[in-house]
Amino acid sequence: MKRFLIQLIFAVAVALFLSFQTSTSTAGIFDELNNNDAHTEAPAEGEQTADNADAHDAVDDHAAAEAETPADDHAATEQPAAEEPAANEETQPTENGENPETPAADSENPGENAENAEPNPDNPDSEEASDAPAPEPVDPGAPSPVKLKNGGYFSIAKILALLFIYLLWVKSTDWLSADAVHFKKDWKKWNAIAVGAFVASFAIALLLPWFWAGITLVILAYLVPFILYVRYRNEDMNPAEMVFTRDHLRHFFAEKISKIGVKVDPKAKDKFTTGCAANLTSYTKIERQREMRRIQAHAHEGFMDARKMIAELMTNQPEATMLDFAANGVNVRHLLDGVWHPGEPLERETSDPALEALKILCGMNPQDRRSKQSGECEVEYTYQYDFPDERLAIRQMQERYDKLMEEDNDENYVERRKLKEDLRRAKEDLPQPEQRTRKAIITVTSQGTQTGERVMLQYSAPKMNFHVLEDTGMRDKLAEKVQPMFDLPKGIMIFSAPVGNGMKTTLNVALNKTDRFQREYAQLDKESNPHEVVENIPVTTYSDADSIKDVMKRFFLKEPAVSVIQDMDGSILNECFKEMAMDDRLIVTTIRAKDASEALLRMLVMKDAEGNPVSREKVADNVKVVVCQRLVRKLCNHCKQPVKAPPALAQALGFPAGREVILYQPPAKPAEGEEVCSECHGIGYKGRTAITEVLFVGPTVQEVLKKAPKLELLQKAAVKDGNRSLREEGIVLVAKGITSIQELKRILDAQ
């Protein structure tokens, strides 16, 4: 449609040019011959042929450009096409005169527009009329006046001015129609106004004998509809979506110049972007539904509030947000690294419509504020990334440098100089903060409460890039021992953790690292509870209706060397033991438990569907290793505070007496108005890592399992067999300054 319009206008303009050539009228854009005598400086005879050849080449270039253009977008087409008539007329009216303009006029607007059809028949006439005269001398070096056969001159400057306005108009009309379609602003009407006014004024301008009057008319016909449209569309927009406001223009130019390397106060950009830092779209597999929800939500009055609300809620990138709609406002809590923190309360006035729009987007019923319902939508949000690791490195270097300077002795002279140089370079290399975007799926769950409504927003976490067990936080030495266990011919490996402690991630990382080409792997999943699939591990599924005996028979027929069966139960375990009695099978499984000993106990008390307990002996003989982990929050590296550990504590932690022990803790709660760490937003922790306990089943544990299966006895036996407890593993992290004593205590005391 847009392309058509452009070509239409172009055709009209060209037709008018040509018709004017044959008439004797001196239109405003042509200067009279005698006015331009001073400029002509007719070239000497000898130069003419050479110049002509140049001009010829130029025409050929144009023709080549023209041949490529039809498929291109208009920005590319306009330039050569619009210049074409002038160039052609100057030099090669006979050969090229007809080519460029007629296809556009003929093919694109057959009888579409009466006004347009009229000048068309003039075209061939004018061409024929221009057949006779020989090409006029042209001097490409002096471009302003071009002599016409009727005795007038083209004023290139004036034509260029018109062309410039024309291109500007094309660009803005292009934006206008796209914008009108996007915001559903009756684009047909606005397009018709913008095009009609411009075409009419352009035609009149060509007829007018006064150039300046004509061009003023064209400019007005361009600007008036455009300004009217902008005012009309800005009326009911959120500030962030308004155009040509002061903020918008400042943002626009700030972006443009920052691209060419000029540093701009980021605030000039920020003010505009923060208003719409979250783009919300629907998220469902059914394409039609997705579009419908998007349109409905977009039309809702609360949609912009929803975007603003989500942008605000996601500022600290929480895992989830809980909104409590109560009489006096909306109470907000954020889940960060597994801990709930209070957030800024919201006002009902904007939150209610925002929630309605959000529900529509998620395919939920916006009116229902009582029953439990849930849905999903997608968010793409923008955040400021200011290279925290690089900044931290600089800060640490600076601190070290300051310390060396304080000491001020000759021995550290070399180090000081090197540090100074490194520091200078690091500061130079530190990139400017930049806007980054990230996508997430938001799962919205709502339910009525006694005081109002509770809404939970869960944001899908970005995929973690863990490749080896060490990445999960497991100690190198432990990882080196756990990973080879997958090569055991026979036995049971148990991965365990309380819910929400990254157990499945650790198992998947370990499985990913195994060699699935050397050994046959297979996974067994219940249909209703599928697990993440690791590449090259085929999955067998079963339903609740299937008999476990049959399922296991079918599964083991595949002869897997390693069987991955998560969420173990008694029925499956008994079948596994039967199979293991006949064949070498390694079983990898998961059990929810607080520590490794508890995982073993939970396996011991399993019963199958008929109520038969599993054999203690078989558990004791077959289980080779139990991995159990807890996620612990890591101290924020940007604001953690060193503290001297009291000697008693240091000794309790296992440090030799008399040694000075430095531990770290989060900074004290900032006073009202005091600036908080921008990295952790004053929480003191950022990110999590795992404390991993690995229990290799040794003779002591085996004995306890067979004889007196009690938790305390198992824990003691595990230590006796040379294993470290969760607590001991946690202390390693405290001593390294990765986490704090308080956090470790919180994790270990959690039930």
Ligand SMILES: [Zn+2]
């Ligand atoms: Zn911090």
